[in-house]
Every structure is written in C-alpha cells, then in structure tokens.
Amino acid sequence: MESSELRIFRAVAQAGSITKAAQALGYVQSNVTARIQQLESDLNTQLFYRQRGMILTPTGEKLLAYAEKIIYLLDEADKALNDCCDPSGSLSIGAVHTVSAIRLPEILSQYHKAYPKVDLSLITSQSDELIYKIKHFQLDGAFVKAQSFSDENIVSELVVEETLVLISSPKYDNIEDLYSKPFLMSTVGCPNRTQLENWLKSKSIHNIRYMEFNNLTSIIEGVIADLGASFVPKSTIEDYEEKGLLKSFSVPDKYNTTKTFFIRRKDSLMTNSLSKFIEMTELNTPYKRT
Incomplete structure (x- = not known):
C-alpha cells in the first residue's frame, strides 16, 4: 500500500x-x-x-x-x-460566504503581493462543511460563524464580534412593516438566520418566509431592490446606508450579535505561511486573538 x-x-x-x-x-x-x-x-x-x-x-x-x-x-x-523564513508552498483557506464577499478579498490580495511564492487557495462553504474539512486535513484554516466555539480537535486563533441589524429598502419607516416580508438569508444552519428566527419568535412571529442566498453582495442588492429584508452585520452595510440605498433597524442586544472565528486543526503544523496569514489578518481587520 x-x-x-x-x-x-x-x-x-x-x-x-x-x-x-x-x-x-x-x-x-x-x-x-x-x-x-x-x-x-x-x-x-x-x-x-x-x-x-x-x-x-x-x-x-x-x-x-x-x-x-x-x-x-x-x-x-x-x-x-521546507518551511523557511520566506513563506512558500500551499496554503488552503476556507471561509463562509459573507466573509469571502466582504473582508477577505483585500486580505488575500495583500497576502499574495507580500508572499508571491505561496500557492494560495480559497474554499467557500457553510460553517459545518468548513469545520469538517479542517478536521479531515483538507484546509489549513477557515473563517466560520458560530455563537461560541469549543472543539478538542480545533483551536481558534482569531475572533471578531459584530452587531447585526435588520435592513430594508429606504421606503420603510417602521420595523413592523418588515415582519411579513421575505427574508433574504443564507441556508439553514447560518447563525445569523438562527438569531433572526429567535428574535421573531420572541415577538410571536412564526410564519417566516425566506429567499435563500449564499452571497452577501446578492443579499444586499436584493434588499435594495425591495425583494425583502435581511439580517446582516452592520459593518457590511454602512456605506450603502450613508448613500441612502437602504435602511437599518436595531434589534434587542440578546439577538443582535454574531461571531466569526478563524480556526485550524489543533495538531496541525503552524507553518510560516499560515502564521503570516494570521498575523496579516489581525493587523488589517477587526479580528483579534482569542
């Protein structure tokens, strides 16, 4: 064999x-x-x-x-x-769709320019699939969403906590107007979607309609076009709101937080390539060491 x-x-x-x-x-x-x-x-x-x-x-x-x-x-x-001071070799990074659409492209671009010898690849998927790939040695690291993270086989290197807001077309003045709208969200299992459902159910709203998108840019554009409402990190829509393209509404603190972790397999080798990627992410984004 x-x-x-x-x-x-x-x-x-x-x-x-x-x-x-x-x-x-x-x-x-x-x-x-x-x-x-x-x-x-x-x-x-x-x-x-x-x-x-x-x-x-x-x-x-x-x-x-x-x-x-x-x-x-x-x-x-x-x-x-073959690991040396000058990062080289392969580096496979995974990310949930919302992360890959907003912050990651700039980090990947900066990393590629700084370390051109690294063969960098990106896989986008849902958190559960990315965690599976980490556990089965298919990724060096991944950005995943969860309210908390604890796994004996995995270590969390970085984390960022963000505030979620309900967003809609600017034509709506009251948050109550959105309860009957379709919600443009990722598929079942997305922590943001779970938070939204928990909040709506606390208000005795159970008949929730969804249009499923796995791309944050498409979700935002769909909301601007008044396809429905959504529940997203406030940092991702501030520019759109300043331009008057959409409106955001706050929800109670109990339901308005989301966390994204950068994880790797606990027993994996911390190569110079991965170490530099973590360092660059920490320096250029809101992610902090856990």
Whole structure:
C-alpha cells in the first residue's frame, strides 16, 4: 500500500465517483479504476459499494480515517522540512460566504503581493462543511460563524464580534412593516438566520418566509431592490446606508450579535505561511486573538 494509492483512494471517497476523482487528480478514469481494484486486492477486502457511485463500505470508512492521517503526516513532514523564513508552498483557506464577499478579498490580495511564492487557495462553504474539512486535513484554516466555539480537535486563533441589524429598502419607516416580508438569508444552519428566527419568535412571529442566498453582495442588492429584508452585520452595510440605498433597524442586544472565528486543526503544523496569514489578518481587520 503506497501513498499514491491512498491519495487516489481518498479522492474517490471524497468525490463519490471514479470519474470525478479522475478529473480532480488529472488521471485517466481507467487508471483510477485499476488502482482502486488493485488496492482492494492487496488488502483482500471491498472498500466501496458500486451502486450509483462509489460509496464506502465500513472497511473503507476505517481505511479513509487512516489514509487522511497518513497523507496529512506526509504533507506536514514535507512542509516542515521546507518551511523557511520566506513563506512558500500551499496554503488552503476556507471561509463562509459573507466573509469571502466582504473582508477577505483585500486580505488575500495583500497576502499574495507580500508572499508571491505561496500557492494560495480559497474554499467557500457553510460553517459545518468548513469545520469538517479542517478536521479531515483538507484546509489549513477557515473563517466560520458560530455563537461560541469549543472543539478538542480545533483551536481558534482569531475572533471578531459584530452587531447585526435588520435592513430594508429606504421606503420603510417602521420595523413592523418588515415582519411579513421575505427574508433574504443564507441556508439553514447560518447563525445569523438562527438569531433572526429567535428574535421573531420572541415577538410571536412564526410564519417566516425566506429567499435563500449564499452571497452577501446578492443579499444586499436584493434588499435594495425591495425583494425583502435581511439580517446582516452592520459593518457590511454602512456605506450603502450613508448613500441612502437602504435602511437599518436595531434589534434587542440578546439577538443582535454574531461571531466569526478563524480556526485550524489543533495538531496541525503552524507553518510560516499560515502564521503570516494570521498575523496579516489581525493587523488589517477587526479580528483579534482569542
């Protein structure tokens, strides 16, 4: 069992498809199929159910856990041996959609200019998916939203707390006018959406309608166009409000805070590339050390 076979096995497990794994790896499909079959033969066990894709068997699930650790340790050893004062190598960062749309592009641009030898990549998703990727060695760090964060496998490096406000088209003068409007929000699981629901339910409003967007810019533009209202960090809409493009309304303190954490796996190597990214984020944004 070689590391190359484990990488192919992991790619198929993650993609759930020989075809998608081959595309991701840059291999021909027949090569991936042959390597998986050879691995199953060498281990004398079936690793995948081949029904509408490639689904891991219980034995395959066990092997995947070891494969992720082995691949991570090999990659970490390479990073450790090649880590130097001048950041280089790969750096994979994850971010929830609201962070990737507002603050992150400027930080990534500054970082790329300062450290051009770093192969920087960004993955955007929901917090749960990003936390999963951190735990499974697929990201070096990620910006996730949560009211609090505690996990024995993960360390929080930075945090920012922001005030949430209800926003609408400027045509509305009273917050009560918005209760029956559709709310432009991220999908289920977004902490901001949970806070909004808790606040509305405290006012005995249960019939909440949603239009789901996973892009903050689209949410703001939709509110400006009077598609509905939304519940977003005040810092993200101050310029729009000053220009008279939308209006914000305060909600009680119990429901108006949101936190974003920058996290990494606790036992991961703190490379110079990641350390410099954390340092630059702290110096140029409201994020502070936890």
